[in-house]
Amino acid sequence: MTETLSSENGRTVLRMRRDLRHPAEKVWRAITDPTQLAGWFPAAVELDLRLDGPVKFTFEEDPGAPVDEQSRGVIRAYEPPHLIEYTWGVEVLRWELQSTPAGCTLQLTATYDDRAGSASFSGGWTLCFDALERVLGDTVPERDYRELHEHFAKVFGLDQGAVSEDGELRFERQLTQPKEAVWKLLAGAQPAAVGSPPPDGFVAKGIDAGPVGELEEPVRLSYGSTGGVVTWALRDGNGGARLVLTQTGATAEDLAAWRDLIESLATQLVH
Template identity: 85%
Template sequence: MTETLSSENGRTVLRMRRELRHPAEKVWRAITEPGQLAGWFPAAVELDLRLDGAVRFTFEHDPGAPVDEQSSGVIRAYEPPHLIEYTWGVEVLRWELQPTEDGCTLHLTATYDDRAGSASFAGGWSLCFDALRRVLGDSVPERDCRELHEHFVKVFGLDQVTLTDDGGLRFERQLVHPKEAVWELLTGAEAASVGSPPPAGFVAKGIDPGPVGEVEAPLRLTYGWSGGEVTWALRDGNGGARLVLTQTGPAADYLTAWHDLIETLAVAADL
Protein backbone atom coordinates (compact mmCIF):
# COMPACT_ATOMS: atom_id res chain seq x y z
CA MET A 1 0.00 0.00 0.00
CA THR A 2 1.36 3.42 -0.92
CA GLU A 3 -1.25 5.55 0.86
CA THR A 4 -0.49 7.20 4.21
CA LEU A 5 -2.51 9.54 6.39
CA SER A 6 -1.02 11.92 8.94
CA SER A 7 -1.72 15.12 10.85
CA GLU A 8 0.64 18.02 10.23
CA ASN A 9 0.31 21.56 11.57
CA GLY A 10 -3.27 20.87 12.59
CA ARG A 11 -4.34 19.63 9.14
CA THR A 12 -4.80 16.19 7.59
CA VAL A 13 -2.27 15.08 4.97
CA LEU A 14 -2.94 12.23 2.56
CA ARG A 15 0.01 10.93 0.55
CA MET A 16 -0.37 8.59 -2.41
CA ARG A 17 2.16 7.20 -4.88
CA ARG A 18 1.90 5.42 -8.22
CA GLU A 19 4.62 3.87 -10.38
CA LEU A 20 3.89 4.64 -14.04
CA ARG A 21 5.39 3.09 -17.19
CA HIS A 22 5.53 6.43 -18.96
CA PRO A 23 8.12 9.22 -19.04
CA ALA A 24 7.62 12.22 -16.78
CA GLU A 25 7.10 14.55 -19.74
CA LYS A 26 4.13 12.50 -20.97
CA VAL A 27 2.57 12.27 -17.52
CA TRP A 28 3.14 16.00 -16.99
CA ARG A 29 0.96 16.76 -19.99
CA ALA A 30 -1.73 14.46 -18.60
CA ILE A 31 -1.80 16.26 -15.25
CA THR A 32 -1.64 19.83 -16.58
CA GLU A 33 -3.41 20.00 -19.96
CA PRO A 34 -7.19 20.52 -19.68
CA GLY A 35 -7.94 18.19 -22.59
CA GLN A 36 -6.16 15.30 -20.89
CA LEU A 37 -7.30 16.23 -17.37
CA ALA A 38 -10.86 15.85 -18.62
CA GLY A 39 -10.25 12.11 -19.00
CA TRP A 40 -9.43 11.44 -15.36
CA PHE A 41 -9.62 14.44 -13.00
CA PRO A 42 -12.81 14.71 -10.85
CA ALA A 43 -13.65 18.18 -12.21
CA ALA A 44 -13.06 20.22 -15.35
CA VAL A 45 -9.96 22.34 -14.76
CA GLU A 46 -8.70 25.58 -16.26
CA LEU A 47 -5.12 26.46 -15.29
CA ASP A 48 -3.02 29.53 -15.95
CA LEU A 49 0.23 27.56 -16.00
CA ARG A 50 2.59 29.87 -14.14
CA LEU A 51 3.50 30.61 -10.55
CA ASP A 52 0.55 32.41 -8.90
CA GLY A 53 -1.62 31.51 -11.90
CA ALA A 54 -5.34 31.07 -11.34
CA VAL A 55 -7.09 27.69 -11.31
CA ARG A 56 -10.81 27.14 -11.85
CA PHE A 57 -12.77 23.95 -11.20
CA THR A 58 -16.24 23.22 -12.58
CA PHE A 59 -18.46 20.14 -12.58
CA GLU A 60 -20.49 18.76 -15.44
CA HIS A 61 -23.75 18.95 -13.48
CA ASP A 62 -23.25 22.65 -12.71
CA PRO A 63 -21.06 24.21 -15.41
CA GLY A 64 -22.50 27.71 -14.94
CA ALA A 65 -21.88 27.91 -11.20
CA PRO A 66 -20.23 31.16 -10.09
CA VAL A 67 -16.55 31.05 -9.24
CA ASP A 68 -16.07 31.17 -5.46
CA GLU A 69 -13.42 30.10 -2.99
CA GLN A 70 -14.52 26.45 -3.25
CA SER A 71 -14.31 26.35 -7.06
CA SER A 72 -11.11 28.31 -7.53
CA GLY A 73 -7.47 28.12 -6.57
CA VAL A 74 -4.00 29.41 -7.27
CA ILE A 75 -0.76 27.74 -8.37
CA ARG A 76 1.69 27.88 -5.46
CA ALA A 77 4.61 25.93 -6.97
CA TYR A 78 5.41 25.35 -10.63
CA GLU A 79 8.52 23.55 -11.91
CA PRO A 80 7.66 21.80 -15.20
CA PRO A 81 7.80 18.93 -15.87
CA HIS A 82 8.27 17.76 -12.28
CA LEU A 83 6.17 19.76 -9.81
CA ILE A 84 2.89 21.62 -9.65
CA GLU A 85 1.06 22.58 -6.47
CA TYR A 86 -2.21 24.46 -6.29
CA THR A 87 -5.10 25.13 -3.98
CA TRP A 88 -8.67 23.93 -4.49
CA GLY A 89 -10.68 26.01 -2.07
CA VAL A 90 -8.98 25.32 1.27
CA GLU A 91 -7.43 22.06 0.04
CA VAL A 92 -3.85 21.92 -1.28
CA LEU A 93 -2.88 19.44 -4.01
CA ARG A 94 0.79 18.85 -4.71
CA TRP A 95 1.77 16.71 -7.72
CA GLU A 96 5.38 15.58 -8.13
CA LEU A 97 6.98 13.43 -10.85
CA GLN A 98 10.28 11.63 -10.33
CA PRO A 99 11.89 9.91 -13.35
CA THR A 100 12.69 6.19 -13.00
CA GLU A 101 14.30 3.62 -15.27
CA ASP A 102 10.87 2.35 -16.33
CA GLY A 103 9.02 5.67 -16.49
CA CYS A 104 8.27 7.85 -13.48
CA THR A 105 6.81 7.91 -10.01
CA LEU A 106 3.78 10.11 -9.40
CA HIS A 107 3.38 11.51 -5.90
CA LEU A 108 0.19 13.21 -4.71
CA THR A 109 0.12 15.08 -1.42
CA ALA A 110 -3.35 16.35 -0.47
CA THR A 111 -3.73 18.63 2.54
CA TYR A 112 -7.18 19.37 3.96
CA ASP A 113 -9.22 19.59 7.19
CA ASP A 114 -11.84 16.84 6.85
CA ARG A 115 -10.04 13.83 8.35
CA ALA A 116 -13.24 11.78 8.58
CA GLY A 117 -13.62 12.11 4.80
CA SER A 118 -10.18 10.64 4.10
CA ALA A 119 -11.44 7.21 3.03
CA SER A 120 -13.61 8.84 0.39
CA PHE A 121 -10.74 11.02 -0.78
CA ALA A 122 -8.27 8.12 -0.98
CA GLY A 123 -10.79 5.90 -2.74
CA GLY A 124 -11.73 8.65 -5.16
CA TRP A 125 -8.15 9.48 -6.04
CA SER A 126 -7.43 5.77 -6.49
CA LEU A 127 -10.13 5.62 -9.15
CA CYS A 128 -8.78 8.83 -10.69
CA PHE A 129 -5.32 7.28 -10.90
CA ASP A 130 -6.85 4.25 -12.66
CA ALA A 131 -8.47 6.63 -15.17
CA LEU A 132 -5.18 8.53 -15.56
CA ARG A 133 -3.43 5.30 -16.51
CA ARG A 134 -6.11 4.69 -19.14
CA VAL A 135 -5.52 8.18 -20.52
CA LEU A 136 -1.84 7.29 -20.73
CA GLY A 137 -2.69 4.15 -22.69
CA ASP A 138 -2.68 1.42 -20.03
CA SER A 139 -5.36 -1.23 -19.62
CA VAL A 140 -6.78 -0.97 -16.10
CA PRO A 141 -9.76 -2.96 -14.72
CA GLU A 142 -12.68 -1.19 -13.12
CA ARG A 143 -12.90 -1.15 -9.31
CA ASP A 144 -15.79 -0.60 -6.90
CA CYS A 145 -15.66 2.77 -5.15
CA ARG A 146 -17.57 1.46 -2.11
CA GLU A 147 -15.11 -1.38 -1.57
CA LEU A 148 -12.21 1.05 -1.83
CA HIS A 149 -13.87 3.38 0.65
CA GLU A 150 -14.36 0.68 3.28
CA HIS A 151 -10.81 -0.56 2.68
CA PHE A 152 -9.39 2.85 3.51
CA VAL A 153 -11.69 3.27 6.52
CA LYS A 154 -10.00 0.22 8.05
CA VAL A 155 -6.47 1.07 6.86
CA PHE A 156 -6.63 4.61 8.26
CA GLY A 157 -8.42 3.64 11.48
CA LEU A 158 -11.44 5.78 10.67
CA ASP A 159 -13.78 3.22 12.25
CA GLN A 160 -12.66 3.93 15.82
CA VAL A 161 -14.91 5.52 18.44
CA THR A 162 -13.00 7.85 20.76
CA LEU A 163 -13.58 9.28 24.19
CA THR A 164 -13.89 13.03 24.71
CA ASP A 165 -12.09 14.91 27.49
CA ASP A 166 -15.21 14.91 29.67
CA GLY A 167 -15.65 11.12 29.48
CA GLY A 168 -18.28 11.05 26.75
CA LEU A 169 -17.67 9.85 23.23
CA ARG A 170 -17.84 11.22 19.72
CA PHE A 171 -17.66 9.30 16.49
CA GLU A 172 -17.69 10.65 12.94
CA ARG A 173 -18.02 8.17 10.09
CA GLN A 174 -18.43 8.70 6.36
CA LEU A 175 -20.88 6.20 4.83
CA VAL A 176 -21.37 5.31 1.19
CA HIS A 177 -25.15 5.69 0.89
CA PRO A 178 -27.38 8.77 1.21
CA LYS A 179 -28.71 9.82 4.58
CA GLU A 180 -32.26 8.84 3.63
CA ALA A 181 -31.21 5.22 3.06
CA VAL A 182 -29.18 5.15 6.27
CA TRP A 183 -32.10 6.57 8.26
CA GLU A 184 -34.38 3.88 6.86
CA LEU A 185 -31.93 1.20 7.99
CA LEU A 186 -31.75 2.71 11.46
CA THR A 187 -35.50 2.98 11.97
CA GLY A 188 -36.52 -0.26 10.27
CA ALA A 189 -40.20 -0.94 10.79
CA GLU A 190 -40.34 1.13 13.98
CA ALA A 191 -41.55 4.70 14.20
CA ALA A 192 -39.21 7.39 15.49
CA SER A 193 -41.27 9.94 17.40
CA VAL A 194 -40.79 12.22 20.39
CA GLY A 195 -41.80 10.53 23.64
CA SER A 196 -41.52 7.00 22.26
CA PRO A 197 -38.59 4.59 22.72
CA PRO A 198 -35.94 5.01 20.02
CA PRO A 199 -35.91 2.37 17.26
CA ALA A 200 -33.49 -0.45 18.09
CA GLY A 201 -31.09 0.60 15.33
CA PHE A 202 -30.16 3.71 17.30
CA VAL A 203 -29.29 1.87 20.54
CA ALA A 204 -25.97 0.19 21.33
CA LYS A 205 -25.78 -3.00 23.37
CA GLY A 206 -25.89 -2.35 27.10
CA ILE A 207 -27.64 1.02 26.96
CA ASP A 208 -31.08 1.37 28.55
CA PRO A 209 -32.56 4.21 26.48
CA GLY A 210 -35.02 6.79 27.60
CA PRO A 211 -37.69 8.21 25.28
CA VAL A 212 -36.80 10.17 22.17
CA GLY A 213 -36.38 13.84 23.03
CA GLU A 214 -35.84 15.20 19.53
CA VAL A 215 -36.27 13.76 16.05
CA GLU A 216 -35.98 15.28 12.59
CA ALA A 217 -35.93 12.62 9.89
CA PRO A 218 -33.51 11.91 8.25
CA LEU A 219 -31.17 14.30 10.06
CA ARG A 220 -31.22 13.93 13.81
CA LEU A 221 -32.43 11.83 16.72
CA THR A 222 -31.71 12.35 20.43
CA TYR A 223 -32.65 10.30 23.47
CA GLY A 224 -31.57 10.14 27.09
CA TRP A 225 -29.89 7.35 28.97
CA SER A 226 -29.02 6.95 32.66
CA GLY A 227 -25.74 8.87 32.33
CA GLY A 228 -26.61 11.58 29.83
CA GLU A 229 -27.76 11.85 26.22
CA VAL A 230 -27.19 10.09 22.91
CA THR A 231 -27.42 12.03 19.64
CA TRP A 232 -27.33 10.71 16.09
CA ALA A 233 -26.80 13.34 13.36
CA LEU A 234 -26.74 12.68 9.61
CA ARG A 235 -25.86 15.11 6.83
CA ASP A 236 -24.66 14.96 3.26
CA GLY A 237 -21.00 14.03 3.06
CA ASN A 238 -18.52 13.16 0.34
CA GLY A 239 -20.22 10.33 -1.59
CA GLY A 240 -22.87 9.50 0.99
CA ALA A 241 -24.11 10.29 4.48
CA ARG A 242 -21.82 11.69 7.16
CA LEU A 243 -22.72 10.29 10.56
CA VAL A 244 -21.79 12.03 13.81
CA LEU A 245 -22.67 10.13 16.98
CA THR A 246 -22.21 11.62 20.45
CA GLN A 247 -22.87 10.18 23.88
CA THR A 248 -22.57 12.39 26.96
CA GLY A 249 -21.87 11.02 30.39
CA PRO A 250 -19.50 8.18 31.37
CA ALA A 251 -19.26 6.39 28.02
CA ALA A 252 -16.01 4.38 28.20
CA ASP A 253 -17.82 1.07 28.71
CA TYR A 254 -19.73 1.51 25.44
CA LEU A 255 -16.89 2.08 22.94
CA THR A 256 -16.92 -1.48 21.62
CA ALA A 257 -20.71 -1.66 21.49
CA TRP A 258 -20.94 1.53 19.43
CA HIS A 259 -18.13 0.42 17.14
CA ASP A 260 -19.86 -2.89 16.43
CA LEU A 261 -23.25 -1.29 15.86
CA ILE A 262 -21.93 1.34 13.44
CA GLU A 263 -19.79 -1.11 11.48
CA THR A 264 -22.84 -3.39 11.17
CA LEU A 265 -24.73 -0.37 9.85
CA ALA A 266 -21.94 0.39 7.36
CA VAL A 267 -22.02 -3.20 6.06
CA ALA A 268 -25.83 -3.20 5.88
CA ALA A 269 -25.82 0.11 4.02
CA ASP A 270 -23.52 -1.43 1.45
CA LEU A 271 -25.81 -4.36 0.63
Protein backbone atom coordinates in the same frame (compact mmCIF):
# COMPACT_ATOMS: atom_id res chain seq x y z
CA MET B 1 -0.27 2.21 -4.77
CA THR B 2 1.03 3.57 -1.46
CA GLU B 3 -1.06 5.79 0.82
CA THR B 4 -0.37 7.54 4.13
CA LEU B 5 -2.41 9.90 6.29
CA SER B 6 -0.91 12.29 8.82
CA SER B 7 -1.54 15.53 10.71
CA GLU B 8 0.86 18.38 10.00
CA ASN B 9 0.60 21.95 11.29
CA GLY B 10 -2.99 21.39 12.34
CA ARG B 11 -4.13 20.09 8.94
CA THR B 12 -4.65 16.63 7.45
CA VAL B 13 -2.15 15.47 4.83
CA LEU B 14 -2.91 12.57 2.48
CA ARG B 15 -0.06 11.17 0.38
CA MET B 16 -0.71 8.75 -2.46
CA ARG B 17 1.98 7.37 -4.75
CA ARG B 18 1.72 5.21 -7.85
CA ASP B 19 4.38 3.72 -10.13
CA LEU B 20 3.62 4.32 -13.80
CA ARG B 21 5.10 2.63 -16.88
CA HIS B 22 5.39 5.88 -18.80
CA PRO B 23 8.04 8.61 -19.01
CA ALA B 24 7.61 11.63 -16.76
CA GLU B 25 7.14 13.95 -19.75
CA LYS B 26 4.12 11.98 -20.95
CA VAL B 27 2.55 11.87 -17.50
CA TRP B 28 3.26 15.59 -17.04
CA ARG B 29 1.10 16.36 -20.07
CA ALA B 30 -1.68 14.18 -18.64
CA ILE B 31 -1.71 16.08 -15.34
CA THR B 32 -1.44 19.60 -16.80
CA ASP B 33 -3.23 19.57 -20.18
CA PRO B 34 -6.94 20.41 -19.67
CA THR B 35 -7.94 18.08 -22.51
CA GLN B 36 -6.20 15.12 -20.87
CA LEU B 37 -7.25 16.18 -17.36
CA ALA B 38 -10.86 15.89 -18.52
CA GLY B 39 -10.35 12.14 -18.85
CA TRP B 40 -9.48 11.52 -15.20
CA PHE B 41 -9.62 14.58 -12.91
CA PRO B 42 -12.83 14.98 -10.83
CA ALA B 43 -13.58 18.43 -12.30
CA ALA B 44 -12.98 20.29 -15.53
CA VAL B 45 -9.86 22.41 -15.08
CA GLU B 46 -8.73 25.67 -16.66
CA LEU B 47 -5.25 26.75 -15.61
CA ASP B 48 -2.62 29.29 -16.55
CA LEU B 49 0.57 27.23 -16.40
CA ARG B 50 2.91 29.58 -14.57
CA LEU B 51 3.82 30.40 -11.00
CA ASP B 52 0.88 32.30 -9.41
CA GLY B 53 -1.28 31.41 -12.41
CA PRO B 54 -5.03 31.15 -11.73
CA VAL B 55 -6.90 27.84 -11.75
CA LYS B 56 -10.65 27.31 -12.22
CA PHE B 57 -12.55 24.10 -11.42
CA THR B 58 -15.98 23.32 -12.89
CA PHE B 59 -18.20 20.29 -12.32
CA GLU B 60 -20.12 18.88 -15.28
CA GLU B 61 -23.40 18.65 -13.40
CA ASP B 62 -23.42 22.41 -12.77
CA PRO B 63 -21.33 24.15 -15.45
CA GLY B 64 -23.24 27.42 -15.08
CA ALA B 65 -22.71 27.75 -11.35
CA PRO B 66 -21.12 31.00 -10.16
CA VAL B 67 -17.38 30.83 -9.58
CA ASP B 68 -16.80 31.02 -5.82
CA GLU B 69 -13.73 30.60 -3.66
CA GLN B 70 -14.19 26.81 -3.57
CA SER B 71 -13.92 26.60 -7.38
CA ARG B 72 -10.85 28.81 -7.68
CA GLY B 73 -7.19 28.12 -7.11
CA VAL B 74 -3.71 29.44 -7.76
CA ILE B 75 -0.50 27.70 -8.82
CA ARG B 76 1.94 27.86 -5.89
CA ALA B 77 4.81 25.79 -7.32
CA TYR B 78 5.64 25.07 -10.95
CA GLU B 79 8.72 23.17 -12.13
CA PRO B 80 7.91 21.31 -15.37
CA PRO B 81 8.00 18.42 -15.93
CA HIS B 82 8.36 17.35 -12.30
CA LEU B 83 6.26 19.50 -9.95
CA ILE B 84 3.01 21.42 -9.90
CA GLU B 85 1.20 22.54 -6.76
CA TYR B 86 -2.03 24.52 -6.64
CA THR B 87 -4.84 25.37 -4.29
CA TRP B 88 -8.45 24.23 -4.75
CA GLY B 89 -10.41 26.45 -2.43
CA VAL B 90 -8.77 25.88 0.95
CA GLU B 91 -7.21 22.57 -0.11
CA VAL B 92 -3.72 22.18 -1.55
CA LEU B 93 -2.84 19.59 -4.21
CA ARG B 94 0.82 18.89 -4.93
CA TRP B 95 1.76 16.60 -7.83
CA GLU B 96 5.36 15.35 -8.07
CA LEU B 97 6.93 13.20 -10.78
CA GLN B 98 10.17 11.28 -10.38
CA SER B 99 11.73 9.31 -13.24
CA THR B 100 12.44 5.60 -12.67
CA PRO B 101 14.02 2.88 -14.85
CA ALA B 102 10.52 1.58 -15.64
CA GLY B 103 8.91 4.97 -16.22
CA CYS B 104 8.11 7.31 -13.36
CA THR B 105 6.49 7.65 -9.96
CA LEU B 106 3.60 10.07 -9.44
CA GLN B 107 2.91 11.31 -5.92
CA LEU B 108 -0.10 13.35 -4.84
CA THR B 109 0.08 15.25 -1.57
CA ALA B 110 -3.34 16.61 -0.59
CA THR B 111 -3.63 18.98 2.36
CA TYR B 112 -7.06 19.78 3.83
CA ASP B 113 -9.01 20.13 7.09
CA ASP B 114 -11.70 17.43 6.98
CA ARG B 115 -9.88 14.41 8.42
CA ALA B 116 -13.12 12.43 8.82
CA GLY B 117 -13.63 12.69 5.06
CA SER B 118 -10.28 11.09 4.27
CA ALA B 119 -11.69 7.68 3.32
CA SER B 120 -13.89 9.40 0.74
CA PHE B 121 -11.00 11.45 -0.62
CA SER B 122 -8.67 8.42 -0.73
CA GLY B 123 -11.21 6.24 -2.50
CA GLY B 124 -12.02 8.99 -4.98
CA TRP B 125 -8.39 9.75 -5.78
CA THR B 126 -7.66 6.03 -6.18
CA LEU B 127 -10.30 5.88 -8.90
CA CYS B 128 -8.83 9.04 -10.44
CA PHE B 129 -5.38 7.44 -10.55
CA ASP B 130 -6.97 4.41 -12.25
CA ALA B 131 -8.61 6.69 -14.82
CA LEU B 132 -5.30 8.50 -15.36
CA GLU B 133 -3.64 5.20 -16.23
CA ARG B 134 -6.38 4.56 -18.78
CA VAL B 135 -5.76 8.00 -20.30
CA LEU B 136 -2.09 6.99 -20.57
CA GLY B 137 -3.12 3.87 -22.49
CA ASP B 138 -3.07 1.19 -19.79
CA THR B 139 -5.78 -1.35 -19.05
CA VAL B 140 -6.97 -0.97 -15.46
CA PRO B 141 -9.94 -2.94 -14.05
CA GLU B 142 -12.90 -1.07 -12.60
CA ARG B 143 -13.13 -0.87 -8.80
CA ASP B 144 -16.02 -0.23 -6.44
CA TYR B 145 -15.86 3.16 -4.71
CA ARG B 146 -17.78 2.03 -1.62
CA GLU B 147 -15.46 -0.89 -1.01
CA LEU B 148 -12.43 1.37 -1.42
CA HIS B 149 -13.97 3.84 1.01
CA GLU B 150 -14.42 1.24 3.72
CA HIS B 151 -10.92 -0.12 3.11
CA PHE B 152 -9.39 3.31 3.75
CA ALA B 153 -11.66 3.97 6.73
CA LYS B 154 -10.14 0.95 8.45
CA VAL B 155 -6.55 1.43 7.22
CA PHE B 156 -6.48 5.02 8.48
CA GLY B 157 -8.35 4.32 11.75
CA LEU B 158 -11.30 6.50 10.74
CA ASP B 159 -13.67 3.88 12.17
CA GLN B 160 -12.57 4.68 15.72
CA GLY B 161 -14.38 6.87 18.24
CA ALA B 162 -13.21 8.32 21.53
CA VAL B 163 -14.40 8.85 25.11
CA SER B 164 -13.10 11.86 27.00
CA GLU B 165 -12.18 11.81 30.69
CA ASP B 166 -15.57 13.28 31.57
CA GLY B 167 -17.42 10.51 29.69
CA GLU B 168 -18.21 12.35 26.44
CA LEU B 169 -18.28 9.77 23.64
CA ARG B 170 -18.00 10.85 20.01
CA PHE B 171 -17.88 9.12 16.65
CA GLU B 172 -17.62 11.01 13.36
CA ARG B 173 -17.96 8.63 10.42
CA GLN B 174 -18.31 9.32 6.73
CA LEU B 175 -20.76 6.88 5.13
CA THR B 176 -21.27 5.85 1.52
CA GLN B 177 -24.98 6.49 0.97
CA PRO B 178 -27.21 9.56 1.41
CA LYS B 179 -28.66 10.37 4.83
CA GLU B 180 -32.14 9.32 3.69
CA ALA B 181 -30.90 5.80 2.92
CA VAL B 182 -28.97 5.66 6.20
CA TRP B 183 -32.02 6.73 8.20
CA LYS B 184 -34.23 4.18 6.46
CA LEU B 185 -31.79 1.40 7.32
CA LEU B 186 -31.54 2.52 10.95
CA ALA B 187 -35.29 2.89 11.46
CA GLY B 188 -36.32 -0.27 9.63
CA ALA B 189 -40.02 -1.00 9.83
CA GLN B 190 -40.34 0.76 13.18
CA PRO B 191 -41.03 4.49 12.69
CA ALA B 192 -39.41 6.85 15.16
CA ALA B 193 -41.68 9.01 17.30
CA VAL B 194 -41.07 11.44 20.14
CA GLY B 195 -42.03 9.83 23.44
CA SER B 196 -41.66 6.28 22.10
CA PRO B 197 -38.65 3.94 22.33
CA PRO B 198 -36.12 4.55 19.55
CA PRO B 199 -35.99 2.03 16.69
CA ASP B 200 -33.56 -0.81 17.40
CA GLY B 201 -31.11 0.40 14.77
CA PHE B 202 -30.38 3.51 16.84
CA VAL B 203 -29.47 1.55 19.99
CA ALA B 204 -26.14 -0.22 20.57
CA LYS B 205 -25.82 -3.39 22.62
CA GLY B 206 -25.96 -2.71 26.35
CA ILE B 207 -27.40 0.81 26.01
CA ASP B 208 -30.44 1.39 28.24
CA ALA B 209 -32.46 3.59 25.90
CA GLY B 210 -35.18 5.91 27.12
CA PRO B 211 -37.90 7.43 24.94
CA VAL B 212 -37.03 9.62 21.97
CA GLY B 213 -36.70 13.20 23.15
CA GLU B 214 -35.75 14.96 19.93
CA LEU B 215 -36.55 13.95 16.37
CA GLU B 216 -35.99 15.49 12.95
CA GLU B 217 -36.03 12.95 10.15
CA PRO B 218 -33.61 12.20 8.52
CA VAL B 219 -31.05 14.32 10.34
CA ARG B 220 -31.37 14.03 14.12
CA LEU B 221 -32.59 11.71 16.87
CA SER B 222 -31.78 11.77 20.58
CA TYR B 223 -32.85 9.88 23.66
CA GLY B 224 -31.83 9.52 27.27
CA SER B 225 -29.69 6.67 28.49
CA THR B 226 -28.31 5.69 31.87
CA GLY B 227 -26.43 8.74 33.09
CA GLY B 228 -26.59 10.69 29.84
CA VAL B 229 -28.01 11.39 26.39
CA VAL B 230 -27.41 9.68 23.04
CA THR B 231 -27.62 11.86 19.91
CA TRP B 232 -27.51 10.75 16.29
CA ALA B 233 -26.84 13.53 13.74
CA LEU B 234 -26.70 13.05 9.97
CA ARG B 235 -25.77 15.64 7.35
CA ASP B 236 -24.61 15.67 3.76
CA GLY B 237 -20.96 14.71 3.43
CA ASN B 238 -18.51 13.90 0.67
CA GLY B 239 -19.86 10.84 -1.16
CA GLY B 240 -22.68 10.17 1.31
CA ALA B 241 -23.95 11.05 4.76
CA ARG B 242 -21.70 12.22 7.57
CA LEU B 243 -22.66 10.65 10.90
CA VAL B 244 -21.80 12.27 14.20
CA LEU B 245 -22.86 10.17 17.19
CA THR B 246 -22.41 11.40 20.76
CA GLN B 247 -23.22 10.04 24.18
CA THR B 248 -22.73 11.69 27.54
CA GLY B 249 -21.92 9.61 30.60
CA ALA B 250 -20.33 6.91 28.42
CA THR B 251 -17.92 4.10 29.32
CA ALA B 252 -15.25 2.16 27.43
CA GLU B 253 -17.79 -0.65 27.00
CA ASP B 254 -20.18 1.80 25.36
CA LEU B 255 -17.40 2.86 22.96
CA ALA B 256 -16.88 -0.73 21.80
CA ALA B 257 -20.62 -1.33 21.44
CA TRP B 258 -21.15 1.79 19.35
CA ARG B 259 -18.20 0.97 17.13
CA ASP B 260 -19.66 -2.48 16.43
CA LEU B 261 -23.04 -0.97 15.54
CA ILE B 262 -21.62 1.77 13.31
CA GLU B 263 -19.32 -0.62 11.46
CA SER B 264 -22.20 -3.02 10.89
CA LEU B 265 -24.19 -0.10 9.49
CA ALA B 266 -21.30 0.96 7.22
CA THR B 267 -20.93 -2.60 5.90
CA GLN B 268 -24.64 -2.86 5.11
CA LEU B 269 -24.51 0.43 3.21
CA VAL B 270 -21.76 -0.94 0.94
CA HIS B 271 -23.84 -3.97 -0.06
